[in-house]
Amino acid sequence: DAGVTQSPTHLIKTRGQHVTLRCSPISGHKSVSWYQQVLGQGPQFIFQYYEKEERGRGNFPDRFSARQFPNYSSELNVNALLLGDSALYLCASSSIGQGGRETQYFGPGTRLLVL
Amino acid sequence: TQLLEQSPQFLSIQEGENLTVYCNSSSVFSSLQWYRQEPGEGPVLLVTVVTGGEVKKLKRLTFQFGDARKDSSLHITAAQPGDTGLYLCAGSSASKIIFGSGTRLSIRP
Numbered sequence: 001d002a003g004v005t006q007s008p009t010h011l012i013k014t015r016g017q018h019v020t021l022r023c024s025p026i027s028g029h030k031s032v033s034w035y036q037q038v039l040g041q042g043p044q045f046i047f048q049y050y051e052k053e054e055r056g057r058g059n060f061p062d063r064f065s066a067r068q069f070p071n072y073s074s075e076l077n078v079n080a081l082l083l084g085d086s087a088l089y090l091c092a093s094s095s096i097g098q099g100g101r102e103t104q105y106f107g108p109g110t111r112l113l114v115l
Numbered sequence: 116t117q118l119l120e121q122s123p124q125f126l127s128i129q130e131g132e133n134l135t136v137y138c139n140s141s142s143v144f145s146s147l148q149w150y151r152q153e154p155g156e157g158p159v160l161l162v163t164v165v166t167g168g169e170v171k172k173l174k175r176l177t178f179q180f181g182d183a184r185k186d187s188s189l190h191i192t193a194a195q196p197g198d199t200g201l202y203l204c205a206g207s208s209a210s211k212i213i214f215g216s217g218t219r220l221s222i223r224p
Contacts, residue, residue: 004157092157102207
């Protein structure tokens with residue numbers, strides 16, 4: 001079975017532009033989470049979607065939005081890009097296991113560079 | 116605001132030595148995960164600990180969850196160059212997963 005896939009792998013944009021990142025979860029997983037990882041830091045939680053509904057939101061501005069489709073794939077959109085948005089954007093899909101415990105599996109990420 | 120602090124931030128040791136990495140918080144987590152991340156890749160889950168005081172072993176790696184479920188440690192015995200990478204702890208609470216800033220481990224042959 002394929003793991004979590006993300007596209008594109010790399011992206012270069014300029015300030016003020018808009019970007020859409022895509023994620024396909026592991027087959028059978030209904031939850032997708034998005035993280036931003038700036039160089040030298042741990043991932044920061046942006047959003048979690050479960051069954052196409054937003055389940056959680058991190059401390060990010062409204063320029064960041066996401067959605068989940070009926071096939072459980074997801075898009076992360078960032079408007080009005082800033083230099084500080086340059087980062088590795090990670091998608092994780094998860095299943096709910098024993099006792100409601102969630103295990104997240106990460107994709108390889110999309111590296112975004114804003115010039 | 117929930118925070119997870121990892122220490123040390125950087126660690127460079129000789130092959131064959133032992134090491135311990137710490138993950139501390141003032142918050143209680145329902146579970147805690149340890150990941151390893153290599154350059155250009157996403158984090159890979161190593162272990163999940165759930166019960167206070169729980170100890171899990173994965174070959175030469177030993178993971179412990181604090182009794183109060185606020186902290187955790189990762190101990191590596193006889194480190195090998197293949198252990199090199201960024202080690203991240205992450206705590207689960209409500210609908211969020213909070214990551215620590217990571218410990219960058221380098222094992223010299």
